[in-house]
Amino acid sequence: MSGGRGARSANGGTSLRDDLIVLSRAIHAAPELAYQERQAVANIASLLRRHGHAVELPHGGLETAFRARVGPKGPSVALLAEYDALPEIGHACGHNLIAMSNVGAFLLAAQRAKDLEVGIELIGTPAEESGGGKIDLIDAGAFKQSVAVLSSHPGGNTWEFGRSSLGIVGRLVRFHGLASHAAYSPHKGKNALTAAIRLFLAVDGWRQHLPADTRIHGIITKGGAASNIIPDLAECDFGLRAADLAVLEEMDATFRRMAEGAAMQTGTTVEIDDKMRLYAPVKPNPRIDALLREEFGRRKIPVEQGGLTLASTDFGNVSQVAPADYIGFPVSTESISGHSHVMREASATDLAHTNAMLTAEMLASVAVRIATDESIRASLA
Template identity: 40%
Template sequence: MARRPTGCPVTTDLKAEAGSVVQDRSTDLIGLAAALHADPETAWQEHRSCALVSGFLRDSGFAVIERYLGLDTAFHATFGTGAVRVGLCAEYDALPGLGHACGHNLISAMSVGAAIALARVAARLDLTVEVYGTPAEEGGGGKIELLDRGAFTGLDLAMMAHPAPVDIAEARPFAVSHSRVTFQGKAAHAAAYPEHGVNAADAFTIAEVAIGLLRQQLPPSVRVHGVVTRAGEAPNAIPERTEGRWYVRAETMAQLEETEQRVWRCFEAGAQATGCTLSIEPESKPYCDFRTDEGTLDLYRKNAKALGRTFATGDDAARMNRSSTDMANVSQVVPAIHPFIGIGSLPALNHQREFADHCVGPDADRAVLDGSTALAWTAIDRFAHQVPPALPKETP
């Protein structure tokens, strides 16, 4: 598809050059997305994925720090020495049992594509282009860990684009907490000595029933959901230990904290009724609600439309943009956008096996190239006012 950048002459020239980089490297970028898709790795285990993405950037002229800030599957790649710092976040963790059913393989390829496009014009925009390899978005809070260790500080803009069934410009994710819940009881022979057991499976049953009843009194801006990951060892033994993972989502951090207390009381009810002990431990710090840089998002909308993309409206637009992300925590610290880019997957939706199947193929390939280009063009529009026209080009 022909790229038709618009704007003032200087901006138009820069965008045309950045777009040509994406086209020239299209086979490589699509190949990167496909390779990640074929070898999914889950949170904190993304060793091959991290090496693949960071290696692509190193081969493209970026300086790469591996094991960034002490995290084994994080990296930081930079190009240029400009005063304006633009960061792109690459996610590459997959879902347990579902592979890349949220399309993080495409996120990495788009962020890398935008970065190498911006590297071509970095000197003329006074940019330092930075790519952050961010592990464990699916529940582990990799970006939060990086934030706590000093990453992202001082960025002028942070960006990424996330695959979805349709294009949606504005991310409005729920704040979310991720917790590991454990009930500890006492084992006994289920037929001969059942009265000597303390049933940890019953504790979870009571808690889940209580949560189901609580949902009647929860506002529509709240979600509570989870899975039991250990329910017992044998049908003829009273389960002595059960474990689960539970998420609580809400519109704001204040509402999240209030809702958590009500949910925890449901688990406490299970413990009290059965005599089990209860442990609730956070898997990461909570993901925040998102603070969008509206001016930059307007630029992204215009650039995506210039590439022929159409944004969804109505219910289609009100669904996927509510998914939670640790990119929201980054948005609380630096200006940020997190648009969703469609891959034509309907009726397949994120976190379904069928969606993973759509994260390779012609529509996914187009998303890689359009997302790379739209993000690069957005940064150019955002910072083109300071272009010093006499500076030489830099080629990654």
Template identity: 35%
Template sequence: MELILELKNNLNSYMEDLKEMNEFFYNNPELGNEEYLAKEKYCNYLKKNNFQVEENICGIPTAFIGKYESTKKEGPKIALLAEYDALPEIGHGCGHNILGLTSLGAFLILKKYVEEYGGSLFLIGTPAEETNGAKVTMVENGLFSDMDVAMIVHPSGKGHYRSSTSQAMEALKFKFYGKTAHAAGDPYNGINALDGVLTLFASVNALRQQTLSTSRIHGIISNGGLTPNIIPDYAEAKFYVRANKLKDMEELVKKVKNCAKGAALSSGTKLEIENYEFSFYDMITNKTLSNLYENNLKKIGVEEIFEDEGLGSTDMGNVSHQCPSIHPYFPISSKEITGHSLEFAEASISEKAYEGMEEAILALSMTGIEILKDKELLKNIKEEFNKK
């Protein structure tokens, strides 16, 4: 109890700063890889509070790392992750404004305990979660390979949700090439690239019945020709293909590609397939770490933790294949609201959001302290990870 009070007092001294930053991000939403204002705000704040700051991480201009290492002794390496990208039109409809600040809050609080018990602390600013997830590049550069744990807590509508799975995802672009002709005068001299796209959609729709009920294939026509009286010589579709497990997704991707090859054959078009964004792995929650976080939520009075279905994808999945990770959710509203909406963005600056944020920061901090103090606990967390 004493510790909780101590942490609450400590957090109180930062709360006004966190709120100010949250509203600044809300009022200045930036798309993925364009989060220059947000990055600057974070870096300036970290420098002001005497943390080491590295910028331009893995060649990504809007990524950063805030660092604190114990001068006295070695110990666990704890990574807290911050996202701060927004969505087109609806701004912070995924609440990444408040997401990153939850990690910052825990980072500020944990400094004292790293000083006391040893170890090192990282606040990693990871751009573009909604598109070309920077965590993928960071994982490829080995940034997480020697972390002992990585934690991130995402906002949700009502209630705390358990860290569960997320879907593996691949982003595919299908480019069909044909030949122009007058659509009324001599259509028989043309090769209709749009037919390639339309047949692809029809084949994918037929494929749906043979997929797992949890798999998702969703696409748009990103180029369907110029005008009705020209047979289009170019047409293009973008798809996301998702499944709960990486292996299932890879199988499904093969089938979707076959749909496109069939569509090219029947329409007489030439086909090119490319990945237009990074692929995300499925999220593997470290149960030992997740239980620790949940017990700490209960200690501060959270009564119920809900089960998450794990639909949707995140680049945190890639991190979870590198080191023990969790990705739970904290409430920002007293009613159910859907993500990626204007309503969700508005809720992210409400009093309810700050209550949820405080709970998440306290539970993250308590979890961090236990990891720093208890070597046996970290051993169990890593044993579980190594088994997988």
């Protein structure tokens, strides 16, 4: 799909590329947290309507989710936009660029609406950084008729596609004991901090038996108020990650047993709260991989295919219920870390916008190919 750079906007005098850069800069300049992305969604909806597209807002029971569609009713290819920011640091994950590239892909693909055999949808998905908006949309049935799902993510200095990811689940563990004076009556206390320490020791011993593509990380967030008082409350914050969904689910079950065991050993009780919902590993679709490879080859863009990213995303949950893949695109000429001040600044540069627009063109091309070729759709399952 070409025409992004020169395609005319509904504003008459500006190009579609210009409109999309304005959108990206507006989102970047006004970061909004999970489920609160009202201004970002309003800006996107306004742009879509100026281009003649109806916008379903809210969508899937979420105030800041939306949907726009072209082509026949029924099955569809979905393009997913994100637009939530991080606390304090703003758009240090470049979600303004994810919005730009997927809105752009939809508007480019819409130029082929009369040729489509299935629909093409743009779905706005809130709360990727925390909350799992895509999980809410899955539960609401938003992807039941998706024949393919496409998206993008910025970062670093390389083009990528077909990458899997670590899934993650977050657990907040609270041990409840019995306070007592540590000198006068230690025998009357039940030390919640001791239970937390035993959980950490159990986890440390467990790591040697886990696959290499797993991670466990945790901190003690509460452990007592004074050294002469036996703590009656200790709180731990843990994240568990794995590249395989079944392994992650088994890790979660084992971790719960370890926490219960630590409580049993110390005479305390334990609560385990779901700090964050399970983000499943990304499972890239091999046929979509092949289509993306052709797009990069046609443009002679050096690209890395496959591999594992150690980050986690609720796009993984979507990839478990529908054929899915995404393009990773560079925002810098150097390797940079996500969720950093450097990444935040890089997400508003000319290079980032140029590559987001190129990503939009490739996503649009793949979406149209899937939506106009039954043999491709049949090969996705």
